[in-house]
Amino acid sequence: EKKTQPAPADKGGQGGQVAQPAAGGATPAASDTIVLGEVGSLTGAQATFGVSTRNGVDLAIKEANAAGGVKGKKLKVIVYDDQGKPEEAAQAVTRLITQDKVVLILGEVASSNSLAMAEKAQAAGVPMITPSSTNPSVTEKGEYIFRVCFIDPFQGFVMAKFAREHLKADRVAILQDNKSAYSIGLTDVFTQKFAEMGGKIVTTQSYSQGDTNFRAQLTAIKKEKPQAIYVPGYYNDVGIIARQAREMGVTVPLMGGDGWDSEKLYELAGNALDGSYFSNHYSPSNPDPKVQKFISDYKAAYGGVPDALAALGYDAAKVAIAALERAQDTSGPAVRDAIAQTKDFPGVAGNITLDQNRNAVKSAAILKIGNGKTEFVTTINP
Amino acid sequence: MSEFIQHLINGISAGTIYALVALGYTMVYGVLKLINFAHGDVMMVGVYMGYATAFGLGRQAQSSPWGVLLIFVVAMGGCALMGFLIERFAYRPLREKPRLTALITAIGISFTLSYGFQLDIGFLPGSAPRAFPQIIQPSQWFTLGDPEFPDVVVWNWQVISLVLAVVLMAGLQYLVYGTRFGRAMRAVSFDHRVAALMGIPTDRVISVTFMIGSALAAGAGLLYAIKDTSVSPLMGLYVGLKAFVAAVIGGIGNVPGAMVGGLLLGLVEEFVVGYAASTWRDAVAFGFLILVLLVRPGGLFGRVAAEKV
Amino acid sequence: MSEAQVKVLGARQEFAPLLTVDGVKVSYGAIQALKGVTLKVGKGEVVALIGANGAGKTSTLRAVSGMLKPVGGRISFAGEDTTGAKAHTLVPRGMAHAPEGRGIFPNLTVLENLELGAYLRNDADGIAADLEKSYGLFPKLKERRKQLAGTLSGGEQQMLAIARALLSRPKLLLLDEPSLGLAPQVTETIFRNLRDVNAAGVSILLVEQNAHLALNFAHYGYVLETGEVVMAGPGKALLESPEIRKAYLGE
Amino acid sequence: MSGPLLEAVGVSIQFGGLKALSDFNLAIHKGDLQGLIGPNGAGKTTAFNVLTGVYQPTQGEVRVSGQRVNGRLPHQINHLGLARTFQNIRLFRALTALDNVKVACRGQAALNEEGLGAGAKFRGAMRNYRDWWRALMLTPGFQAEERELTRQAEHLLEVMGLAHRRDEEARNLPYGEQRRLEIARALGTRPKVLLLDEPAAGMNTREKADLMVLIRKLRDEFDLGILVIEHDMKLVMGICEQITVLDHGETIARGAPAEVRSDRKVIEAYLGDSYLESHGGAA
Amino acid sequence: MRTASAVSGSGSPSGVPASLRGILPVLVAVPALLVLDWLLSNSPFANYLLSIMAVNIILAVSLNIVNGMTGQFSIGHAGFMAVGAYLAGVTSLALKDVALSFLPVAVSDQVFLVVALLVGGISAALAGFLVGLPSLRLRGDYLAIVTLGFGEIIRVAVTNTEAFGRALGLSGIPQTSSVAMVGFWVFLVVLVARRIAGSSHGRSLWAIREDEVAAEAMGVNTTGYKVRAFVISSFFAGVAGGLFAHFVPIINPGSFTFVKSMEIVVMVVLGGLGSTTGAIVAAVFLTLLPEALRSAFSAFGSESNLAQQVDQIRMPVYGLLLVVLMLSRPQGLFGTKELWEVIPRWIPRRRKGM
């Protein structure tokens, strides 16, 4: 027998009511500060993602506070580490909502963790903005969940299109990270789109993040003589993969996604990635003064060129701040509505307009690597 | 065919590293019957020591013979000292206690090191992996096919690692079975109280064993970092686990066993990826381990302790 | 303190002092095993220590050989204060201990076990000669020198333990129940051989359940009861004491 | 009298090249008190191990209560009525004296259903599941049975003179008491035949004398067949009615104490020439 | 190790009739849990923390049956937990839209939850049987590495199974677990552990731990008991996984790595091998420790850059604390004893019967 399920909106509505006293019921400290929450992987295999994002958020908050805060109140972010585990993320977000009574939550990077958080945030009616989780299912959790980046189906499509049209590749091999939902998602989309466009995936090989030896996979790939290799993984693995590929005499370009973006990539890969491409949310070589100012501010505060995760963290915080400015009060529904209205917001990683699915509709930049730097190649629009 | 040869070379090269790390594992286990879970993390710290030294030496000096030697000496010496301290303060007080308690302190040390090194406070390196400098300038030792784009390459460092591993294994084997100190080690491993009655300074034997094991870990770690070109705080966790598996396959406590176990594990993994499903690599590796143990419950070279009823 | 209560039967033959144990106390956690044991072993003397189960005989030997740290009292050996010294530092000074439970290394061969007995020695020839001597004492061991010691029969293991202790060329040999589990013939052989060992100048502190055997063998004997020496005297004198006959010989 | 409770027929076992036991024959009936002696390494303990299923014989057959037990596991053989003690004491060191004995004790239901056939096996398995269930539900029947087991175990401790050690951990008992606890534990399995491996080792002369009395008493009170390995000739010669002598795995003599004692081969291989002089008179 | 005789000890000192002693704890626990649930219904964080804690308790107590009581060293418990989590999760996803019409929705949800948990538990038990059977030839550390290996194989298998969501994991599992439900399973596993301990089965397990050869010679079917210990232990690990899946919004293979297994082992050893209450206390302590460190560290505020990193420090501190704890109490919190044997006056003797 079918159970009459409460419509999601209905469920969210209840959540909103529950959350209202939480958000509005001001603790003494809350009178002059607005508390935001952030969850990220500050330790564990993906710690750099969390750290970059945290820095980006931190920068945005500092700027806002320097400019007088929001409606005269200072902003404060409480950051919790989830060690890259979904259950810890869920625990942290629950703590943020019920103990720290935050009005809004930022994070996570990895989609699995964002999914865990989204469930809790949605149920409590506290808005959540993920800066960089690209798996489509995240924002499907409900109307309190937003993101300021594009989604994987788009990103995979972008790269497939680029490979076909720009690189004129017929034969592409894939090397995916079997432990990462992100990598698998991109692999699936790429495989499908590339085939639709008439290309052939000659082989799909897997590794597990944290591996440092990819020679077996590369030998198997080399045998198939592909014209390019799609490596939708994280930069820490990709850097090593690139080196080993070159060492083994695999000279074709590698292609990847936003997971590549980190200054560390070039350090790890040396010049092994010269001539490779990846899709990204932003390009640090973008001459836009807003972007350049962000980069120099970031460098001053944390050292190093901000990667896309830092940029998206910054953007997510900015979007949140703007929404708080707009919202009548700090209650969940009010803030949610304010976020939902975000339109043409000028982020450093592109203009942000949230669609009715609460996803940012953004174009993707294709970057080419050369000499430890990226070079903007083209933009592909949705 | 060339592909098969390449896989073979890859497998041996990966297995060499497992074997080297496993040697230290096996040695410490042999004497203390302690699964030193922190072994991989000690290795990781050693690699960072080497990294820092290389950094300090600068690009030129780090790849000179003396530079390389210095890097190895610093890393191995530093780890020996660390191994000594860990044994002295975390394991020795528990020597008379149930074996599992020392395992827990080992896990504690492992957590402390692997998480501690993810901090970016003070001298700690932070969570991001770093590229390890090419202190051994890579050159092709052997090629097959077109010299410009060879089908098969054997690199100089692969050969160096393998030779080093074999030499170290032989040296260790000699140490354990051919020297007085080795006999003392074995005596201590069976019963350190009775060993003391033979005039064996048990504390010193254990300390030295630990220091050798840790220094070996550092050396293995450096070769590993040279091979896979990077260093990160979590590297110890993965390699440590694999090395432990290798040691068990060979028969834990057995020196040539560690070597053979490491090579076998490297080859099995390589061929699973190359010719079967790369997604199942770890499962097959463990499956292989289990299979070996079911056929030979003491590992390939180990013997199950003779128990007379 | 306990000195006063010791019942001494007869005079002791004179030997130059080698080991002096003075009021030694030993505890295992809350259990006090030795409450103040005082005894002496002279150079070339054989001293037997007898007593019921749990009286503290083994604990006394352990304290002497450094396996246990006494919580009170003094021990001196070969003219030096060795209270609380680590076991391995006593071996070069001439102490050898064949412990209770034999303490053989089960996964080493018989030969390797024996070689460990000579761990601190560097005279290869001397060791070889002594090895032959032990094989002479215990021919069984020669037969089985390649076998893993753990698979020896109980008696064979006991022989191995004694032979191994002798290989360090000790001044003082501590034996904890050497006849345990041995065939009568072997016990006899061992004691005959121990007599030779003693004749060559090695002092022996012997713990034995077989009081008859021990007291016959020893120059002097101590009787231990619940961690204290209660009686002492020349072996023969003790053997003849009605108390001993009743308590330990079951007569 | 019915057939033997324990029987070894032509049993041999080999370790590598070493023939530890060859063509070993033995029969123990109810009420027997037999001895097994021989030099160190003669194969006495090995014989026990073969009889109790710890080792599998390379040749020959072992029968317990008339059933062939080659290839059976020690616990199955134990269930058929064969119990033993160990030369190197193997108590459950961290358990109390009482629990040591209780491990061995089994409820009446369990005892009734023992056998080696498929039916018995099935019934045993079923009973086992029922047992678990009763233990988990703490049924009144289960509670009663636990009390009964406790009572049994307490009784055995008493018989062995260990009642005052009831709640002491086995490892803290003095050696002699540990030996007796091993016997108590073996008796807990309600054996028909009891194998004692050097029960007097580590006991002083007086304790040995007590033990002799005790062993006889056990035989009578529990209706046992007993086989003792012992190096103490006073004890063996004093209580055994029949003695088997092993040397190098071979049975070199068998008979009443007086016969064995004066057997030339036994004297040569085991007792030693001086035995007659020093002990001959005593025994 | 006085526990074995405790239950069976002479008579019934509590005055509770024998026929009631079996069921009494249930009669006390169920209402108590319902009240607790009601009291906490307004604090999701406490709920979540309690649930995590409860799952850890179930894991620790169940692992203790194998590691502590039977002395078999297993370090692959997270694998069984994974089996339970995924199978219970899949079951619930399949039953998501079904309801028992004759019951209120909330009750029907709980019925399905229990069904899912049983599916998870039984599958894990089956896995435990499969692991236990061949592994029994192995001793000590060899057994350990094999259990670890099986745990990893399970994880890889899950990662490669489309139906389990591969690396992304399963989400959307109805979050129907509650404090009362997790509490009930904690109660159940403790009850089972204690009652095993108080029966001849428990004594047999201990005998195996102490000396396998002697146990076998005394008529203990060591193989059978070891397998049963594995099966019971994995059943509860599976249930724990199932519960986990019903309050953690998403389960993925990353939650069931060997590090998780090690955490459970740490709880068992820290509590004292063989001590059920020790395992409970250690599980509670080690679950709360990171949260407590978090609270302690967030007291620094979040103004400075350093303070922002403070949450990272708790993991190394956690590691160091393990070392310090083990050094100061090497035998574990309670040794092999139970709470009331260590602190006799805290709890009246009759609680032993549980």
Ligand SMILES: Nc1ncnc2c1ncn2[C@@H]1O[C@H](COP(=O)(O)OP(=O)(O)OP(=O)(O)O)[C@@H](O)[C@H]1O
């Ligand atoms: N490791 C230990 N832990 C705790 N108590 C011990 C330990 N060893 C010995 N004891 C206790 O110390 C006391 C003396 O023991 P010891 O072994 O010295 O006696 P013994 O005279 O050698 O007896 P036996 O004839 O049984 O060998 C006994 O009560 C014994 O229970």
Ligand SMILES: Nc1ncnc2c1ncn2[C@@H]1O[C@H](COP(=O)(O)OP(=O)(O)OP(=O)(O)O)[C@@H](O)[C@H]1O
């Ligand atoms: N598992 C085994 N592996 C190899 N050899 C063994 C094994 N068990 C026993 N032996 C050998 O078999 C022979 C007989 O041993 P066993 O223990 O039966 O002797 P025993 O008659 O009991 O002697 P003791 O009186 O000294 O205890 C010995 O030489 C022993 O080394």
Ligand SMILES: CC(C)C[C@H](N)C(=O)O
């Ligand atoms: C770091 C990013 C590559 C993360 C990725 N976008 C995800 O959804 O998991």
Ligand SMILES: [Mg+2]
């Ligand atoms: Mg003693």
Ligand SMILES: [Mg+2]
């Ligand atoms: Mg024997």
